[in-house]
Amino acid sequence: xxxAIAPNPAKKQAPSLAEEAARVLxxxxxxxxxxxxxxxxxxxxxxxxxxxxxxDVLIAxxxxxxxxxxxxxxxxLNKPLxxxxxxxxxxxxxxxxxxxHLLPKLAQGRWREERRMMLEVSLYSDEGQRKFxxxxxxxxxxxxxxxxxYRVAIDDNSGYLYRADGFIVATPTGSTAYSLSAGGPVVxxxxxxxxxxxxxxxxxxxxxxMFAPDTRLVVDIPRNRGRLFLTIDGAAPVELxxxxxxxxARARRCARFIKLTNNNFYDILNQKLLETQ
Numbered sequence: 001x002x003x004a005i006a007p008n009p010a011k012k013q014a015p016s017l018a019e020e021a022a023r024v025l026x027x028x029x030x031x032x033x034x035x036x037x038x039x040x041x042x043x044x045x046x047x048x049x050x051x052x053x054x055x056d057v058l059i060a061x062x063x064x065x066x067x068x069x070x071x072x073x074x075x076x077l078n079k080p081l082x083x084x085x086x087x088x089x090x091x092x093x094x095x096x097x098x099x100x101h102l103l104p105k106l107a108q109g110r111w112r113e114e115r116r117m118m119l120e121v122s123l124y125s126d127e128g129q130r131k132f133x134x135x136x137x138x139x140x141x142x143x144x145x146x147x148x149x150y151r152v153a154i155d156d157n158s159g160y161l162y163r164a165d166g167f168i169v170a171t172p173t174g175s176t177a178y179s180l181s182a183g184g185p186v187v188x189x190x191x192x193x194x195x196x197x198x199x200x201x202x203x204x205x206x207x208x209x210m211f212a213p214d215t216r217l218v219v220d221i222p223r224n225r226g227r228l229f230l231t232i233d234g235a236a237p238v239e240l241x242x243x244x245x246x247x248x249a250r251a252r253r254c255a256r257f258i259k260l261t262n263n264n265f266y267d268i269l270n271q272k273l274l275e276t277q
Contacts (some may be wrong), residue, residue: 001107004055006035006048006070007086008062014086017097018061021084028104038073039066041236045073053077057106057258063087064177068135068233071255072118075135080113082106082258091176091268094258102260112259116173117192117213120251121232125244132232135255136174138248139199139231140219140240141166146226147202153218154211161222164201169194169217169248173255176269184208188265194248217248 003025007018022032033055038048039062052058052074059082060070067083071092074081084100085093095102105111121132132138142148148166153159170179175187175195184197185208192213198206211217221228221244229237230246240246263271 001029001057002031002033002055003106004033004035004052004058006038006052006058006060008039008060008066010039011062011066011086013097014061014066017084017086017100018059020100021059021061021103024100024103025106028107030107039069049073049077052079055079057082059084061086063090064092064136065234067092068173071116071257072133072135072233075118075133075253075255078253078256080256080258082260092173092257095260099261105260106258110260114190114257114259116189116255116257117171118251118254119169119171119194120249121169121230122247122249123230123238123240123244124246125241130238132238133251133253134169134174134232135171136177136233137168137170137179138233139166139168139178140228140246141199141231142224142226142228144226146224148228149222149224151220151222152196153220155216155218159218159220162198162201162206163203164198164206166199167219168197168199170197171195179208182208185210186269190265192250194250213250215249219246219248221245 007014058074060067061084071081083093084095119134123130151159168179172187172191173189179197182197194211197208223242228240231237
């Protein structure tokens with residue numbers, strides 16, 4: 001088995017954990033390939049993609065942002081991914097540093113796979129159409145805490161005008177991130193659905209809504225007093241203008257997460273969120 005290992009050098013422990021993981025895997029008979037420069041903003045992923053495409057599995061070493069970034073590239077290549085936690089929370093990680101002894105299970109085929117739904121975000125503007133893929137969440141927000149006005153429609157139905165500090169469209173994987181902090185529900189990551197959560201809505205009745213996976217959520221941006229931004233999985237924001245339209249829909253690709261432990265989602269929820277309070 002050939003395994004790509006991609007540590008995030010911005011995480012202090014990541015390089016040493018990657019080296020240890022390579023030693024364990026090499027001892028188990030696996031060939032390992034080191035992937036560098038994959039997490040730098042604005043750097044093309046073409047070289048990393050070529051190396052990963054020749055491997056059977058990708059191991060991302062870092063925190064949640066690192067793992068999500070790597071999982072999106074792995075999904076594009078239809079490769080399974082294992083997240084090795086080198087961050088604080090590591091909610092998307094499949095392995096903690098003290099569990100490194102479980103890595104030989106990869107060579108033995110003793111692992112299971114969780115498929116996670118992703119969203120495709122289509123942005124239509126004067127510049128044409130742009131597509132983004134999200135595994136965690138997409139956030140629309142304004143600068144300087146200004147209230148955002150936007151119109152939301154489901155599929156081809158009539159839209160409704162909302163006023164809020166912004167909104168979040170999350171996947172089940174992203175339900176335990178910003179959406180949860182904004183009052184959204186906790187959703188098992190293997191479910192297929194779309195979660196819409198307004199941020200501080202200017203209303204007594206606006207709450208999170210879970211939509212069926214094949215729903216198309218259409219958002220139109222009218223004229224606002226301040227600048228608006230779309231942020232996909234915490235990446236560099238994209239500025240929105242009056243007249244722009246966004247369509248949120250299920251992506252054809254999905255993320256393939258490797259599980260080496262028997263912990264279920266609720267065990268992880270308890271360990272990562274409840275016990276850290």
